[in-house]
Amino acid sequence: MKVNDLAKEFGLDVKTGLSHLDREVTGGYVSDLLSDVLAHADEGNLWVTLHIHQNIVAVASHKDLSAIVLVQGRQPEKDTLNKAEEEHIPILVTNLSAFELVGRLYKAGLRGVEAHQG
Amino acid sequence: MAEQGKEFEMHDRITKIQELVYELTVGEVMSSTVYTVKPDQTMVELRRIMRDKRISGAPVVERGKLVGMISIEGLIKALSDGDMAAPIRAKMTKSVVCLYADERLVDGIALFAKHGYTRYPVLDRNDDLVGIITKGNIVEGLLKKLEIEYQQTETAARNEHQRSSMKMFFEGLSADEISFAFTYRVAGQTLQGAGNAASDLKHALKKLGVCAPLLRRIGVATYEAEINLATYTQGGEIRAHVEKWGIKVEAIDNGPGIPDVELAMQPGYSTAPEWVRKLGFGAGMGLSNIQKCSDEMELKSSVPDGTRLTMRFYYLN
Numbered sequence: 001m002k003v004n005d006l007a008k009e010f011g012l013d014v015k016t017g018l019s020h021l022d023r024e025v026t027g028g029y030v031s032d033l034l035s036d037v038l039a040h041a042d043e044g045n046l047w048v049t050l051h052i053h054q055n056i057v058a059v060a061s062h063k064d065l066s067a068i069v070l071v072q073g074r075q076p077e078k079d080t081l082n083k084a085e086e087e088h089i090p091i092l093v094t095n096l097s098a099f100e101l102v103g104r105l106y107k108a109g110l111r112g113v114e115a116h117q118g
Numbered sequence: 119m120a121e122q123g124k125e126f127e128m129h130d131r132i133t134k135i136q137e138l139v140y141e142l143t144v145g146e147v148m149s150s151t152v153y154t155v156k157p158d159q160t161m162v163e164l165r166r167i168m169r170d171k172r173i174s175g176a177p178v179v180e181r182g183k184l185v186g187m188i189s190i191e192g193l194i195k196a197l198s199d200g201d202m203a204a205p206i207r208a209k210m211t212k213s214v215v216c217l218y219a220d221e222r223l224v225d226g227i228a229l230f231a232k233h234g235y236t237r238y239p240v241l242d243r244n245d246d247l248v249g250i251i252t253k254g255n256i257v258e259g260l261l262k263k264l265e266i267e268y269q270q271t272e273t274a275a276r277n278e279h280q281r282s283s284m285k286m287f288f289e290g291l292s293a294d295e296i297s298f299a300f301t302y303r304v305a306g307q308t309l310q311g312a313g314n315a316a317s318d319l320k321h322a323l324k325k326l327g328v329c330a331p332l333l334r335r336i337g338v339a340t341y342e343a344e345i346n347l348a349t350y351t352q353g354g355e356i357r358a359h360v361e362k363w364g365i366k367v368e369a370i371d372n373g374p375g376i377p378d379v380e381l382a383m384q385p386g387y388s389t390a391p392e393w394v395r396k397l398g399f400g401a402g403m404g405l406s407n408i409q410k411c412s413d414e415m416e417l418k419s420s421v422p423d424g425t426r427l428t429m430r431f432y433y434l435n
Contacts, residue, residue, distance in 0.1 A: 034345075035403035038338050039410065051398045055345075058313035062320070062337040079310075087317070 001025050001110065003067045003090055006046065010094065010104060012069060016081050017090025023066040028110045030102055034059050041065060042113055046105070048098050052076045057083040057091075065089070071098045136224075138263050144226045145219030147259025148240045148249035154179040155188065157207035161196040164188060164206055177239045177247055178210045184239055184247050186210035216241050219248050223259070226251060284327055285433050288362040298326070298360040304344055306353035306371070309397055315356045316341035319367070326360060332434055336365060339411035339429050342404040343369035349394050350374075351424070364413070364432040375421035383409070383417070 004021035007014055014021065026044030031037050032051060041047060043064045049056060052074050060068050067090040070076060076084070076091050084091050094101050153171045155164055157178050168174065168190065175189035188210040196202050196209055217226050217238050229238060230253060240249040288296060300322055302315035320337040328336070340356060347354045347369055354371030376382050382389075383405050390400025409415050412429035419425040 032398050033401040033403070034398040035342065035401050035407055038342065039403060039407045043334070049398075053309075053397055055309060055313055055397060055399075058317060058341060061317060062334065062341050064334060 001108070003046070003092075006067075006105070006108075006110075007092055009108060010096075010101070012092035012094050015070075015076055015091045015093055016084045017067070017088065020088045020090050021067075023090075025066045025110065028102065028105055028112050029065075030098055030112075038063060040113070045112075046110070048102055048105075050074055050098065052080060054079040054083045056080065057087050057089050060089045061087040067092060069094055069101065071096060071101060134264075135260065138260055139224040139227060140222055142223040142259060142263060143219065144217045144221045144223060144240055144251055145249065147223060147255050148219065148251040149255055150249040152177060152239075152247060152250045154247065155206055156180060157185055157205060157210065159206050161193060161202045161204055161206060161209060165193055165202070168193065175237055177214075177250065178206055179247060182246065184214060184216070184241065184245070186212045187214050187235075187237075187239065189236070214239060217251060218243060223256065227256065230256075284360070285362075287327065296362065300358040300360075302356040304347040304354055304356060304369075306348060306351045309345070309348055309394065309399070312345055312348035313341055316344050319356065319358050323358075323360070323365065328365070329434060332365075332431060335411040336367065336431050339408045339431075340367050340369075342407050342411075343367070343427055343429070345399055346404055346427075347371055349390060349399060354424075364430060367429045367431070369425075369427040369429075371424045373422045373424040375424055376417075376419040377421055379417050379419055 001024070002021065003023050003025055006012065006025060007021060024044060025046045027042060027046070028048065029037060029041040029045045030048040032049050034055060037047060037059050041063050044066045045063070046067050046069060047060060047065050048069045048071060050071050052070060054077065056068055057080060070091065070093045073093060073095045075093065081091065153167065153173055153176050155167060155176045155178055157180050167176070175187065177184055178186040178188055188206050192209045192211070196204060215229060215233050215235065215238060217229060217240050219240050219242050226238070237250055237252045239247055240251055242248045300319055302318060304315055305311065316337055319340055320333055323336060324333055344356055347356070351371035352373065354369060357368045357370065359366040381387055385406040386402040388400050388402035394400040405417070408427070408429060413432045414430040416428040417425070
């Protein structure tokens with residue numbers, strides 16, 4: 001599944017990164033603790049969060065994530081969009097809550113890492 | 119634990135094949151060279167065709183459309199009945215099970231299991247015969263696809279190897295001491311722009327040829343260290359040294375210092391102020407993340423003079 005496929009399937013609003021939507025999504029991660037994402041998200045994961053500030057782009061870039069999805073219709077800050085453009089990280093927005101979105105993504109076959117050690 | 123590991127490996131391999139049978143279509147693995155016969159030809163002619171073309175069965179086609187299948191079993195039966203003058207029409211199987219070229223291979227495999235025939239004609243959506251598929255074609259198709267994926271992984275691994283040649287770079291130089299140093303200043307008490315040092319350093323190291331996995335570890339650890347500088351101090355510096363043995367990154371500040379380093383190292387312990395927590399930081403995971411990402415980590419602090427965090431990352435062999 002590519003970021004593009006998920007955007008179409010789940011009506012995600014692409015805020016930035018239109019030309020980087022062809023990345024393969026390796027799985028998903030949900031967290032609003034940035035260190036947690038840094039510690040546990042995997043390369044190519046789709047990250048679901050409610051944060052809209054520019055630090056999310058740095059986190060996504062360091063972990064080489066495929067895209068960030070903001071929940072509950074939250075709009076990214078301008079700095080965040082600029083930074084995302086620079087770092088080639090797509091940012092998408094859904095009106096759904098994190099729980100609802102993730103439930104649907106899971107049903108569509110997307111998975112998270114099952115267990116982390118430590 | 120070892121047993122479990124094995125099981126996972128098995129599981130992985132099975133899913134790879136499962137993936138492929140969903141990915142590939144019947145059309146991609148079928149053989150598109152098909153020798154067909156006509157229903158009015160005799161069984162004697164069939165025997166000659168089978169012998170000349172070295173095939174053990176053929177679709178029977180009349181005016182471009184598939185009307186039946188005839189196989190070596192039908193031929194043997196005709197031989198033993200002494201009925202070789204009969205037309206193929208009289209001996210062929212008329213209820214033919216077909217596959218469409220755009221069907222997933224997984225459906226094809228299901229059909230093999232269900233009917234037990236050895237070959238199935240493949241049609242396009244106009245019902246024109248476009249190929250034939252046997253178990254041999256399926257195995258061959260899967261092997262080819264696996265081989266392609268294997269080669270792609272190999273190429274990727276080779277590229278990775280070439281890029282991780284920092285060691286060789288240093289070996290080619292002669293000096294008593296060599297190192298590249300990068301210094302980034304980090305503002306304190308604000309998270310605006312925090313993370314720039316880590317991402318700039320990452321880009322610089324990438325240009326020097328540091329390989330991706332190492333780069334990712336350095337990026338994450340440096341980012342956490344930078345966030346700590348921005349959150350808890352009046353500002354400080356990130357200093358990176360690219361050395362023969364690996365890369366050393368230091369985060370240095372001028373206070374206020376950490377009163378209890380051991381406590382600060384505990385996962386989940388945090389003294390982060392509310393404004394930091396609101397931004398999703400301050401979960402007490404930073405230092406343990408740094409420890410996980412680096413090969414060696416040293417944290418020295420004194421109140422109120424300041425803190426020096428040293429992280430070492432070794433080149434991969």
